[in-house]
Amino acid sequence: MNNLINLTIDGKKIQAEKGKNLVDVAKDNGVDIPTLCYFKSINPTLGTCRICTVKLNGRYTTSCTTHVTEGMDIEVNTPELLDNRKAIIEMLYAEGNHFCPTCEKSGNCEMQSHAYNMGLTVTRYPHAFSEKTIDFAPERMIMESNRCILCKRCVEEIKTKDGKSVFSFIKRGVNTRVQIDYKEERKLSEEEALHAMDICPVGAILIKGIANEKPFGERKYDFLNKNVHTSLNNNKIELKEGEKFVVATTSLAGCFGCHMSLLDIDTDLIDMLEIVEFNKSPLTDIKNFSKQCHVGLIEGGCANDENVHVLKDFREKCDILISFGECAIMGGIPAMRNFVPLQECLEEAYLNGLTSELGADIIPAHEDIPKLLDNVYPCNEVVKIDYYIPGCPPNAQHIWKVVKSILLGEEIPIAHDEFKYD
Amino acid sequence: MIMLTKNKVDRSQLMAVLWEIQRKKRHIAHDDITKIAKEFDLSRMEVEGVLTFYHFFHRSDCGKYTIYLNNSIISKHNGMGSIQAAFEKEIGVPLGNLSFDKMFGLYETACIGLSDQEPACLINFQPFTNLTPEKVKTIISKLRNGEKPSDFCDKPKSNIQYTPAIDRTVFFKPYKDFSSLAFLKSNKPEDLIELIKKSKLAGRGGAFFPTGLKWQFARQNKADIKYLICNADEGEPGTFKDRVLLQEHPETLIEGMILAAYAVGASEGIVYLRGEYRYLKAAIEKVIASYKKYNFLGNNIAAKEPFNFDIHVHLGAGAYICGEETALIHSIEGKRGEPSTKVVFPVERGYKDKPTVVNNVETLCAVPHILEMGVDKWLSLGTEKTPGTKLLSVSGDCKNKGIYEIEWGMNFREFLKIIGAENPKMIQWSGPSGNALSEADFDRTISGEDLICGGSVMVFDETRDIPTILKHFSDFFVDESCGICVPCRTGNFLLNRKINKMISGVANRKDMIDIKEWSHIIKTTSRCGLGQMSSNSLNDAIEKFPKVFEKFMADESACKKSFSLEKATADYDRIINEITSDYE
Numbered sequence A: 001m002n003n004l005i006n007l008t009i010d011g012k013k014i015q016a017e018k019g020k021n022l023v024d025v026a027k028d029n030g031v032d033i034p035t036l037c038y039f040k041s042i043n044p045t046l047g048t049c050r051i052c053t054v055k056l057n058g059r060y061t062t063s064c065t066t067h068v069t070e071g072m073d074i075e076v077n078t079p080e081l082l083d084n085r086k087a088i089i090e091m092l093y094a095e096g097n098h099f100c101p102t103c104e105k106s107g108n109c110e111m112q113s114h115a116y117n118m119g120l121t122v123t124r125y126p127h128a129f130s131e132k133t134i135d136f137a138p139e140r141m142i143m144e145s146n147r148c149i150l151c152k153r154c155v156e157e158i159k160t161k162d163g164k165s166v167f168s169f170i171k172r173g174v175n176t177r178v179q180i181d182y183k184e185e186r187k188l189s190e191e192e193a194l195h196a197m198d199i200c201p202v203g204a205i206l207i208k209g210i211a212n213e214k215p216f217g218e219r220k221y222d223f224l225n226k227n228v229h230t231s232l233n234n235n236k237i238e239l240k241e242g243e244k245f246v247v248a249t250t251s252l253a254g255c256f257g258c259h260m261s262l263l264d265i266d267t268d269l270i271d272m273l274e275i276v277e278f279n280k281s282p283l284t285d286i287k288n289f290s291k292q293c294h295v296g297l298i299e300g301g302c303a304n305d306e307n308v309h310v311l312k313d314f315r316e317k318c319d320i321l322i323s324f325g326e327c328a329i330m331g332g333i334p335a336m337r338n339f340v341p342l343q344e345c346l347e348e349a350y351l352n353g354l355t356s357e358l359g360a361d362i363i364p365a366h367e368d369i370p371k372l373l374d375n376v377y378p379c380n381e382v383v384k385i386d387y388y389i390p391g392c393p394p395n396a397q398h399i400w401k402v403v404k405s406i407l408l409g410e411e412i413p414i415a416h417d418e419f420k421y422d
Numbered sequence B: 001m002i003m004l005t006k007n008k009v010d011r012s013q014l015m016a017v018l019w020e021i022q023r024k025k026r027h028i029a030h031d032d033i034t035k036i037a038k039e040f041d042l043s044r045m046e047v048e049g050v051l052t053f054y055h056f057f058h059r060s061d062c063g064k065y066t067i068y069l070n071n072s073i074i075s076k077h078n079g080m081g082s083i084q085a086a087f088e089k090e091i092g093v094p095l096g097n098l099s100f101d102k103m104f105g106l107y108e109t110a111c112i113g114l115s116d117q118e119p120a121c122l123i124n125f126q127p128f129t130n131l132t133p134e135k136v137k138t139i140i141s142k143l144r145n146g147e148k149p150s151d152f153c154d155k156p157k158s159n160i161q162y163t164p165a166i167d168r169t170v171f172f173k174p175y176k177d178f179s180s181l182a183f184l185k186s187n188k189p190e191d192l193i194e195l196i197k198k199s200k201l202a203g204r205g206g207a208f209f210p211t212g213l214k215w216q217f218a219r220q221n222k223a224d225i226k227y228l229i230c231n232a233d234e235g236e237p238g239t240f241k242d243r244v245l246l247q248e249h250p251e252t253l254i255e256g257m258i259l260a261a262y263a264v265g266a267s268e269g270i271v272y273l274r275g276e277y278r279y280l281k282a283a284i285e286k287v288i289a290s291y292k293k294y295n296f297l298g299n300n301i302a303a304k305e306p307f308n309f310d311i312h313v314h315l316g317a318g319a320y321i322c323g324e325e326t327a328l329i330h331s332i333e334g335k336r337g338e339p340s341t342k343v344v345f346p347v348e349r350g351y352k353d354k355p356t357v358v359n360n361v362e363t364l365c366a367v368p369h370i371l372e373m374g375v376d377k378w379l380s381l382g383t384e385k386t387p388g389t390k391l392l393s394v395s396g397d398c399k400n401k402g403i404y405e406i407e408w409g410m411n412f413r414e415f416l417k418i419i420g421a422e423n424p425k426m427i428q429w430s431g432p433s434g435n436a437l438s439e440a441d442f443d444r445t446i447s448g449e450d451l452i453c454g455g456s457v458m459v460f461d462e463t464r465d466i467p468t469i470l471k472h473f474s475d476f477f478v479d480e481s482c483g484i485c486v487p488c489r490t491g492n493f494l495l496n497r498k499i500n501k502m503i504s505g506v507a508n509r510k511d512m513i514d515i516k517e518w519s520h521i522i523k524t525t526s527r528c529g530l531g532q533m534s535s536n537s538l539n540d541a542i543e544k545f546p547k548v549f550e551k552f553m554a555d556e557s558a559c560k561k562s563f564s565l566e567k568a569t570a571d572y573d574r575i576i577n578e579i580t581s582d583y584e
């Protein structure tokens, strides 16, 4: 074989067949470059997803569009490039609407698998809330645009026997989406339709009547990289000799349910008190902060001005602030009043409601009574929140596990049954 | 009407067909798409995909008279607001709508290449410049009276404000038609390539790739047919130099194309003219016809190595990204204007998979002049790295807006003086995808060695709000991203939101850090130049105008500024106040 060339990948000298695709060359040599749009039978390669971006002789380019030649110097796993890759996956999650637990492709989804491998727990980007559609109209398929990452695989790969496109990109920019041509779709055989669903790296192309045919454990990516250890970048809190972690808790506009759940820790409470002391909290009945705390746990959102003051006080006195429970995270039940003007709320409660006295004409107001806000606000709209523990209420063990992991700077192991409530 | 022959469906006709229907019916209806799909043997949705990519193709009626207002920041600064209001009043519906009588459709569009005579608009693609509310009123009443826009539109001024001394001018001096073509008789194509390589001519479309080298690559690639494309898409906001060249000296462009075709061995030439310049199409075609008449176009063109070459004009339809050469090629092929990956370059496999050279208007126009003046003379102009002169389009807050032909190497301060920029604060150099310059840059020189420029120069003075300018640039990129790769598609959208936070005053230090980090990700992972350059000016401005952004930088508070307790309790205060006063 005289068409072998030399190149380096992350400093490692490698020989490879000239002109071979860099993704494959790397793989042959034990370097896994993640890809989403790369698909073996599509040539030229698509180069749409950008996650295989590497540095070639100091310049950024995508691996899937690189054919190796003599002397190439390639960087794959530098911290910058790893972060770029993760960032793109995060951006894809922020741009679409992905609810993995209810997705037909969960466990068989390439993007989900990458996300797990990269230790992705949350995206750094705000959700884009872009307008997406679900098209049920095709005869056999469903086009779930909320999940489409516009990799273009389907557009290039799936054609009818007479060479027409079934899937097409329409519109442009943030509005770009894949649209199925109904007439052409009908021409596909059952097998071709399944192939379309199969090549979609996410769960955007669905075939009616086919869902989750395989149980958990038997899906494509269920145990892939099971033993890969991903770092979550937690910063460890340093304690002085003999010191305990200081935790504060409060309930704003909540029902105290989250605090009740907290107490359900039962005997673990004893373990907890070995390493934790509570400062301001309904549990201790300490009304004012007596020192700076490591962690603050907030139940409930902000419904009145006192809630806002307490929350801001917590933000100042706690290094790490955690919203726990739905009300703190998104307003919860109290936020149902956001759909009704404040005046109507007050009138209903104090003047016109069934339980108010006949002829009631007073809405209580006094400088000691907190002022109601126009809306109930989730905590993160008022101050910066570092972590969220969802649940209504979150499970006791779960709360403790999360708090402990944050305090000790450990990874948070979330077992399947802890976030599955069905 | 374009005739489609049944047995030969050439997809490169698709855009022309769409234009034809759009023109005649003022929109492209469902049934039209079905018919087109059938003619071109495509799926319906593929046609829909092409037409929805282009801004000027409408799926619903856009009026007998379609009015496009330029929404660039230059236009806004020149009073677009009052012009918009005047149009809205006259036709009775807000921007983005069709009037009730279906006479007028009023829409906005990105820069239309008239930045030196804003506010301006296109009505049925005829230009109307220096608008005033009174002028708008007259225009609408004339249209109501049945006058045709082409009969009373304005002829855009060339506003050539400055050229070097006559013996050092390249572009804007009298030119004798056909004079450069004598070169063909006595020289081989290779000679021309050598000469252009020697001249160091580099692409004026903004990438400054050496033209001679590009031609050489294309020449070396063997194929049964090669193509030469003139990029007249001029989409970068603030630039209009190609428009002026096309208006003033279309003959030099055609000669440049003939010479380039000879050099690379191309037999088909295409001028990709942006839709916004449709009013120039007829004049260019007239020049082409006259060159054909004298056998400088067509079969067997007289030369040392006689050759065949012909040119036609392809009209774009409103997509900035189609200025990118691979997107442009896709567009001519009747596809969505999405850029290719850079696995193979157009000189190897371009239009219809054949070797293709894409050159900017100014690049091609320079060629006959270089031959005319001799390469030594040309090399004596400008600087070592960038010989010759450069056309700059100047707009914004300065006295003398228009076209400047300057010799490379001019001092920046001197340039600012000539254009009459009195209180320049920020100069947007090379368009939104270029760089933001401040006082700190004013002592630099305009040259390939230092400050290189594709052509757009926008001047903003002390009175302008920088975040608002940046917001306009960002809006532009969000609108114009082709959408094929996520860093550009959604990254720019997210940066845009950050700018919104600045404008509403609630941005903080974290936002500023995010902007920097996210920009880096967008820049290093985007697929084409649009995404790679889209965050340049934002980051430049933050770096160069620390005073403007310091209040955001300084805000490290973990409380959200977007939440105001006063505002949130205002309702309650009002209600209690009303109730208590009732009962006193």
Ligand SMILES: Cc1cc2nc3c(=O)[nH]c(=O)nc-3n(C[C@H](O)[C@H](O)[C@H](O)COP(=O)(O)O)c2cc1C
Pocket: B202, B203, B204, B205, B206, B207, B208, B209, B211, B231, B232, B233, B234, B235, B236, B320, B321, B322, B323, B324, B325, B326, B358, B359, B360, B361, B363, B364, B528, B529, B530
């Ligand atoms: C987003 C983008 C937009 C562009 N727009 C134009 C344009 O409007 N006109 C132009 O001549 N070149 C434009 N270019 C550059 C072209 O891709 C190409 O480099 C140029 O047409 C080559 O001609 P030249 O070598 O003569 O400059 C653009 C590039 C990018 C990335």
Ligand code: SF4
Pocket: A147, A148, A149, A150, A151, A152, A153, A154, A155, A167, A178, A199, A200, A201, A202, A204, A205
């Ligand atoms: S539908 Fe699936 S295969 Fe098609 S572009 Fe979207 S993500 Fe890719």
Ligand code: SF4
Pocket: B321, B339, B480, B481, B482, B483, B484, B485, B486, B488, B489, B526, B527, B528, B529, B530, B531, B532
């Ligand atoms: S960078 Fe933007 S314009 Fe370029 S390919 Fe990506 S999405 Fe399209």
